[in-house]
Amino acid sequence: MATPISRRSILAAGAGAAAGLALPAAAQATGGHAGTRIRFTLNAVTLDGGEQVVAVTLKTGRLGRIDPASLTPASFSVHAKATSPIPIAPGDQIFSEYDLDRTVTAARLNRDGDIVLELAYAEGVTGGGTLGYIAGKGRNVQLDLVYTITQNAPVVVRGRPVTFAAFAQGRLSNPEVDAFSYHVSGTGMKYRLFSPGRHHGKRPLVVWLHGGGEGASLPDNYYDNETTLRANRGALGFATREAQQIFGGAYVVAPQSQSFWLEDGDRFAPQIRQIIRDVARRHDVDRDRISVVGCSNGGYMSLKMTVEYPDLFASSVPICGVVQSLDPGGPRQITDDELKAIDTPTWLVASRDDDTVPPEPNTVHAHDLIPGSRLSLYDHVIWNGHQFPGHWSWIYVARNDPRQNGETIWQWMARQRN
Structure with a gap:
């Protein structure tokens, strides 16, 4: 049986993205790195149905050894907001802007000592996509993405519990696209x-x-x-x-x-x-x-x-x-x-x-x-x-x-x- 297709499907389908400017989410600073401002990267993958942000990398490697046992999926929360980069005319629609919490499925260290927060994602699921489709224009546009990181529990850096002062959003990284x-x-x-x-x-x-x-x-x-x-x-x-x-x-x-x-x-x-x-x-x-x-x-x-x-x-x-x-x-x-x-x-x-x-x-x-x-x-x-x-x-x-x-x-x- 034929799959119902919206006007959106005239597109080469999907998702794309622009990383927003640094928008820190403040957290109280304690421990040996009080006042440390952590930049983070949005890691994206182009799936068959379009690009999605699948992880966030916190640039913590320069701070020293982090105890991986102090990291859990609950250590940090991730909120994502995606909006159109151009005005939407009255009565028009864009698929899909969003403003929601992303589910953190894992927290780990990469080989550079950076904290990687892996996010839940799937084909056809709203909330990770980086493109929006404006129905009246018949166009995909890169959504303006603003990610907010909140630290919920200290992490152990060089043997000391640390809560970072702030987080600043950096670039969108998709190695295939780049x-x-x-x-x-x-x-x-x-x-x-x-x-x-x-x-x-x-x-x-x-x-x-x-x-x-x-x-x-x-x-x-x-x-x-x-x-x-x-x-x-x-x-x-x-x-x-x-x-x-x-x-x-x-x-x-x-x-x-x-x-x-x-x-x-x-x-x-x-x-x-x-x-x-x-x-x-x-x-x-x-x-x-x-x-x-x-x-x-x-x-x-x-x-x-x-x-x-x-x-x-x-x-x-x-x-x-x-x-x-x-x-x-x-x-x-x-x-x-x-x-x-x-x-x-x-x-x-x-x-x-x-x-x-x-x-x-x-x-x-x-x-x-x-x-x-x-x-x-x-x-x-x-x-x-x-x-x-x-x-x-x-x-x-x-x-x-x-x-x-x-x-x-x-x-x-x-x-x-x-």
Whole structure:
């Protein structure tokens, strides 16, 4: 049975975040470190359904040895407040702001002697997410996060019980996201770039094109270059150790639309092409091994790129992409003649229960017309026992799940050459 899908599911789903400024939660100071102000980091992970804060690291390593036996989940309390960075119009909704206590599941020391407070989190649970979706704008935005730490019991530092004076919030840390550098092209389009480690020779390039909710909202002067990596694992999947081994080291670039790709594919295509050209010129990119992958809006745009630049890409992976008209009876986004003319090796992915971009008139139709194309059509989107909305079939590509004839989709992409 199809999973009910809200308007939010037109997005490349999920969560993202901006660490707020230092907002201390005062605690009485006792013991040998009276007056010590402890900075803390928010530790985030991009799950299949979006980024969540999963732990808080208190920077206590410089104070000296802390007795781990003095730490329990009850030693500290953690409160989280998440609000929109831009005004919400009257009558509009944002999913999801929150103001709540986070459950501390464990308190431990890391190898640097810092206290780590592990927090309860799960797919689809409000309270840890770092993105909010503004319904009226159809956009994910990074929520302004304010975390408040309260110490409930002393910890033993160098043999003495200590209660810290105050806590100051620092940065949001997500190693996978932070591995992508920040850039702006000559046309003004922002993008993030993952570069492989030390290598000899030229390496392939994977271009990830985000969904509709991860573009900018320039009427609000909101263009973050963040949500493309925090809303789902689409680009991140290709930067994992598994993917890098399969590709033999690959660059991964994630452009961010100034609005959404479907708004004006003709205008955005050359801007994406310029980013590809710039990355290939500045880095050791194998121009015969450039792949384009996109979901939803980005699935449309990946098809559009192969139509506009038939000799550029070694492979294309449109995921739940839009082909039919957005308006009843209107012209197709990608015409039948254009689909028939695509000769870039193409592997399409969708789920039958997608009621945001129905697969039959879009993905299946494109597969029927694109010569030699492959199709992976799932019944539902389920990963690690959690069922996601049917539109979120990009999760399977991000996890290298589609396969045919014993070959996974990443392996197929890696062997394609122009």
